Amino acid sequence: MKLLVAALESELQAFPARLAGFDRLVTGPGKLMAAFGLTRALDARDAGDPYDEIVVVGTAGTVSNDVESGIYDVAAAIQHDVQDLDGVVGRHVSLPARVETGREGVTIATGDIFVDDADATARIRSLGGVLVDMETFAFVWVAQQFGVPIRVLRVVSDRAQDGATQVWDEVVAACSAQLWDFVQREYDL
Template identity: 30%
Template sequence: MTLIAIVSALHEELSAIDALLEGRSLQQRGGRSFHRGRLQGHEVLLVLSGIGKVAAASTATLALDAFGAQALLFTGVAGGLTPGVRVGDVVVARELLQHDLDVSPLFPRYVVPSAGRARFAADAVLADALAAAADEVLAQPHPALQRLGIGTVRSHQGLVVSGDRFVSTAVESDALRTALPDALAVEMEGAAVAQVCAAFGRPFAVLRTVSDRADDSAHVDFQRFIAEVAAEYSRDIVAAALRSL
């Protein structure tokens, strides 16, 4: 049976999914705790990566190599870049790119030298499942949205960019929009996971809930948003996607 790794950078999101796990076992490897069990009829491996590209890449490598995961889903939060991508929205990545990678003039900006490309495509089947699940979940009212002052939410699909810095000013987000006008959201892990999965030839997909606008605008209470919205979206969307696979 296919083993699917489910990875997140933040404890709150992974713990919400972990609560659904059946028949669990635990193994420690590389300073990380890998929880194995069954979820929605699938054999899954849950693991917290921590924040940043190195943490995500090393975790993905362990999941694929040491544990033999045949596919990987990464779930977490991101900052919205495109004007229509608002707090509370969900983004399913179709492509991922490292916005802070630049080895020019040896290679064009953003290109990963070992891969010869800048953009890594998510697996269509997995991304389709997440997109359909996101639409299903977002169609249901969520009381926490009103409590946090968030209005109507929607899902998006497209380019997500990653880098080892937290983008939180208008100057930074404007620069990203100028350089990468089709980028929907920015985060700190997805493109690193994409590169690792491509090297192993394993399918992957990335799901992100938009927690902020990656600029100087007012933010919702981040910890409340993670606990009351993002973690529940991760749990419900991943579960619905697994049911459909």
């Protein structure tokens, strides 16, 4: 059994409510809600029968001119909205600077803000991120704590520049449809 995870119900709107071989989880947006929701789901699962894989789907903004629209596997996640005791941005005081999924793909920068301005995108690029979201770092870190393999699929919804908030509201349905088509092909559904 796999666990299909999204932050928002709207990101799953094109998916059927029931999907053979998958449990479904919607956590809510942001790192805390993502960590809490996924932890509860994994903790509630019988320890003798853990999930085979966590499959996270959702939207992301791009902060790179080299990243086109489409669906991307995430290889690693960093945090763009933290700093350590020495003031180093992107370094948390107690969490790793980077978490990895074990898959080939892109680096995503996670933070508890919806990025939609040029200054923020430049800062995120300087940290090594090419996509930006609000949950992936937490999802990957929690999966690692439970020893469950994780795959994160993000579809580009916007360019994380001025007006990205309005664009996201308009494109989320199309993004969900792209993700559903991709998941059907990848998992023979």
